[in-house]
Amino acid sequence: MPYTRDTEVVQRLKPEAMTQAEQEALAGIDDLDFEIFQHKMNMIALEGKETTMKLGASTGMRWGDVAFGIYTGLGDLAVVATGIWFHAVLGQIPVKFIVKHWLKDETVGVRPGDSYFFNDPFYSGVHAADMGLCVPVFAEGELICFVGANVHTGENGSAEPGGQPIAAKSRYEEGLMVPPIKVGENYTLREDIMTMLGTATRDPRTMVLDIKARLAACRIAERRIQEMVADKGLAFFRGALRKILTTTAKAARKKVSLLHDGIYRQPRFMDIVGNEEKIIKIGICLEKKGDKLKLTFDGVSPMLDAHPQNTFFQGIIGLAMVYFCGWFFYDLPANNALLEALDWEFPARTVVNASGDVPTALAPAIQTCFVHGIFLIGARMTYNLDPERAVASWFSGFGVPYFGGFNQWEEPVADISPELNATGAGARPDMDGVSGAGAFFATMSDCSDVETTEADRPFLYLFRNYFKHSYGAGKYRGGAGVGFGVSIHHVPWLAMGGLGYGSKYPATLGIFGGYAVPPGFIQTVHGSDVKKHLADSDRSLPVNLDQLYGEANPEKGNRALHNITMGIKPFLNGDTFYMPAGGGAGYGDVLERDPQAVMDDLRSGLASRWMAENLYKVAFDPETLVVDLEATKQLRQKAFEERKQRGVPMAEFEETWSKQHPPRDILKYFGGYPHPKPKMDFGLPM
Amino acid sequence: MKIRITEYLEIDLDQKKWCCQRCGQMLVDARENYKKGCLVAEKPLEEVYPALTEGQPYGFRPDPNFCRIVEFYCPACGVMIENEYLPPGHPITHDIQIDLDALIRSAT
Numbered sequence: 195m196p197y198t199r200d201t202e203v204v205q206r207l208k209p210e211a212m213t214q215a216e217q218e219a220l221a222g223i224d225d226l227d228f229e230i231f232q233h234k235m236n237m238i239a240l241e242g243k244e245t246t247m248k249l250g251a252s253t254g255m256r257w258g259d260v261a262f263g264i265y266t267g268l269g270d271l272a273v274v275a276t277g278i279w280f281h282a283v284l285g286q287i288p289v290k291f292i293v294k295h296w297l298k299d300e301t302v303g304v305r306p307g308d309s310y311f312f313n314d315p316f317y318s319g320v321h322a323a324d325m326g327l328c329v330p331v332f333a334e335g336e337l338i339c340f341v342g343a344n345v346h347t348g349e350n351g352s353a354e355p356g357g358q359p360i361a362a363k364s365r366y367e368e369g370l371m372v373p374p375i376k377v378g379e380n381y382t383l384r385e386d387i388m389t390m391l392g393t394a395t396r397d398p399r400t401m402v403l404d405i406k407a408r409l410a411a412c413r414i415a416e417r418r419i420q421e422m423v424a425d426k427g428l429a430f431f432r433g434a435l436r437k438i439l440t441t442t443a444k445a446a447r448k449k450v451s452l453l454h455d456g457i458y459r460q461p462r463f464m465d466i467v468g469n470e471e472k473i474i475k476i477g478i479c480l481e482k483k484g485d486k487l488k489l490t491f492d493g494v495s496p497m498l499d500a501h502p503q504n505t506f507f508q509g510i511i512g513l514a515m516v517y518f519c520g521w522f523f524y525d526l527p528a529n530n531a532l533l534e535a536l537d538w539e540f541p542a543r544t545v546v547n548a549s550g551d552v553p554t555a556l557a558p559a560i561q562t563c564f565v566h567g568i569f570l571i572g573a574r575m576t577y578n579l580d581p582e583r584a585v586a587s588w589f590s591g592f593g594v595p596y597f598g599g600f601n602q603w604e605e606p607v608a609d610i611s612p613e614l615n616a617t618g619a620g621a622r623p624d625m626d627g628v629s630g631a632g633a634f635f636a637t638m639s640d641c642s643d644v645e646t647t648e649a650d651r652p653f654l655y656l657f658r659n660y661f662k663h664s665y666g667a668g669k670y671r672g673g674a675g676v677g678f679g680v681s682i683h684h685v686p687w688l689a690m691g692g693l694g695y696g697s698k699y700p701a702t703l704g705i706f707g708g709y710a711v712p713p714g715f716i717q718t719v720h721g722s723d724v725k726k727h728l729a730d731s732d733r734s735l736p737v738n739l740d741q742l743y744g745e746a747n748p749e750k751g752n753r754a755l756h757n758i759t760m761g762i763k764p765f766l767n768g769d770t771f772y773m774p775a776g777g778g779a780g781y782g783d784v785l786e787r788d789p790q791a792v793m794d795d796l797r798s799g800l801a802s803r804w805m806a807e808n809l810y811k812v813a814f815d816p817e818t819l820v821v822d823l824e825a826t827k828q829l830r831q832k833a834f835e836e837r838k839q840r841g842v843p844m845a846e847f848e849e850t851w852s853k854q855h856p857p858r859d860i861l862k863y864f865g866g867y868p869h870p871k872p873k874m875d876f877g878l879p880m
Numbered sequence: 881m882k883i884r885i886t887e888y889l890e891i892d893l894d895q896k897k898w899c900c901q902r903c904g905q906m907l908v909d910a911r912e913n914y915k916k917g918c919l920v921a922e923k924p925l926e927e928v929y930p931a932l933t934e935g936q937p938y939g940f941r942p943d944p945n946f947c948r949i950v951e952f953y954c955p956a957c958g959v960m961i962e963n964e965y966l967p968p969g970h971p972i973t974h975d976i977q978i979d980l981d982a983l984i985r986s987a988t
């Protein structure tokens with residue numbers, strides 16, 4: 195093979211063609227045995243996920259950014275335990291790469307006791323911070339399947355700590371990117387390769403411990419599978435694993451067929467390129483016809499030559515599966531056979547279909563920006579079939595600090611903090627979203643205890659809790675997000691930055707008239723006197739993010755507000771850093787919100803008097819919070835009438851609206867407003 | 881016969897029209913963008929988002945250079961059927977384009 199990336203294997207996201215052996219085995223499988231088999235396999239995968247989490251070191255691994263999969267001998271992912279649903283279709287590519295390239299290669303080979311590591315995002319689909327390890331499983335002398343764990347370890351020796359360098363101008367600044375490589379033989383990891391992988395990063399202890407955690411979990415799963423094969427036979431195992439895929443594909447297409455035929459569209463906008471405040475677009479179309487969905491694009495900004503908000507197309511399909519596995523096909527097994535219900539077509543050289551050497555380290559931003567559009571489309575497409583699940587979106591914009599330096603134990607640290615796993619859920623058709631629910635792309639992950647984070651990170655948390663300007667309003671409101679503040683503690687300095695989008699254009703939009711989540715941004719105070727206030731037990735210090743911005747905040751120092759994407763810079767002991775992990779989006783018209791629910795939010799601190807009066811139009815006694823229902827009804831009737839006065843027919847509206855235009859400078863990367871065109875083809879390889 | 885499409889929209893299969901689910905008002909031909917049957921207005925950002933950081937480059941209010949709110953109301957009852965967050969002047973989205981013939985076939 196040429197020593198370059200394999201553009202063929204990444205196309206193989208759908209299940210491989212069935213082998214003769216699988217076909218024969220499939221025929222003889224009893225339904226009851228199959229049910230028991232599926233349950234056992236799910237338990238084996240779950241044990242793999244839990245073991246990985248218990249043994250690992252990185253923030254991602256410890257708090258659940260983990261997928262443990264069981265793959266067929268051809269590399270299809272049949273069973274997975276995770277809340278990180280993109281791994282359900284992306285985890286298989288490295289395995290298929292191994293089957294394609296190393297199985298028959300004399301210098302590498304695939305033998306019992308081998309283990310393979312990988313983190314090249316071209317194969318893993320997301321970004322180099324996501325790293326994986328898999329092992330082949332043999333029984334009766336034959337290769338029967340693979341098991342593997344994919345986890346966000348983060349630090350990979352990129353130009354900035356934590357594996358997501360904002361300033362990367364090409365993939366050569368994005369750190370270590372390993373295509374599937376053998377790292378162990380005879381049930382033993384190779385120390386020379388561990389030394390290389392450790393040395394390549396700022397935090398070798400985390401790198402190697404995470405690899406060992408994945409491997410330990412794989413070995414347990416390998417043993418369990420071999421026990422099962424000894425009990426049920428090789429043919430049964432092979433056939434049943436394939437049967438999971440065939441039944442999933444059939445059920446997926448059946449479920450799609452229940453939706454109304456039509457075309458659904460959603461333009462998506464992102465407000466950051468590198469760390470420049472510029473706007474780019476992803477125009478999304480999803481066509482539903484019969485028992486198939488087809489994803490196409492209608493105007494996407496060109497690929498960014500020297501900024502890392504690009505993604506490979508496989509990452510887009512991966513993130514689409516976050517919606518499909520977790521929301522639409524919630525009642526089906528998560529595996530790559532779900533893709534039998536989805537076709538796709540990607541425009542070349544756009545931010546959703548990167549090629550060549552462009553950087554992709556912030557692919558998660560462009561991917562989540564995309565899939566938020568799929569959530570909006572999904573709600574509109576599925577309301578008729580299953581209205582209870584036509585929900586508003588969870589927070590989609592990230593909002594995560596990254597840092598590098600030494601901790602209080604004089605060990606190197608380079609990681610992200612876990613609050614991105616504490617965002618708010620979207621509002622639902624019948625209730626408010628859940629506050630601090632998790633991350634939509636990592637639904638089984640957790641945000642750690644503050645004390646646990648403080649134990650080996652050089653932070654003193656000042657507060658971490660819900661705040662009222664974190665969610666979208668509506669008939670039902672989004673769940674609140676989490677605001678937090680830290681002071682650099684125990685160490686002389688630490689380098690910190692922020693990742694995300696949505697400081698200018700909201701990251702998370704509402705549905706059916708619900709409002710978007712407000713913008714998020716960072717506040718820093720260099721030379722802060724917060725530790726003096728703490729030493730004096732000053733009770734006037736802010737205790738949540740809402741209180742930071744008032745005159746009453748006694749903290750003095752060099753205060754500055756920043757975009758949620760903030761390049762890394764040094765912070766000295768005592769300096770403070772404040773950031774939100776956003777809440778969920780709103781559902782439905784604010785004027786239909788139950789006035790009593792507005793009072794409940796006032797009482798709990800999740801709404802302001804301004805919101806109650808101006809947004810929700812509730813008449814109430816501010817002392818007792820007793821609602822005047824009749825006066826509220828009149829206020830709202832007046833508001834409905836005002837809308838009718840202000841509103842005009844669409845054609846008339848468009849006449850004046852279409853004459854407006856964003857300032858030219860923020861369209862630098864847009865690619866032609868409002869309908870971006872792909873870049874010219876210079877005959878470069880795809 | 882009416883088919884519910886979203887929280888606020890139905891399609892009347894006999895009339896082949898989009899309708900407001902709240903008040904029954906007929907909006908526009910069901911093959912068209914339902915937004916053509918709505919009243920449309922730009923909602924000032926400050927009516928939804930208090931910034932709380934006056935004079936600063938960041939706050940809890942979207943930046944009007946990047947983002948505007950366009951709202952779509954039922955012309956009869958005034959309920960907000962949908963909204964869109966768009967950069968200034970960006971075309972309005974035809975977000976739901978139902979295959980009406982297929983819908984009629986599946987309903988009968």
Ligand SMILES: [Zn+2]
Pocket residue numbers: 900901902903904905954955956957958959
């Ligand atoms: Zn109406």
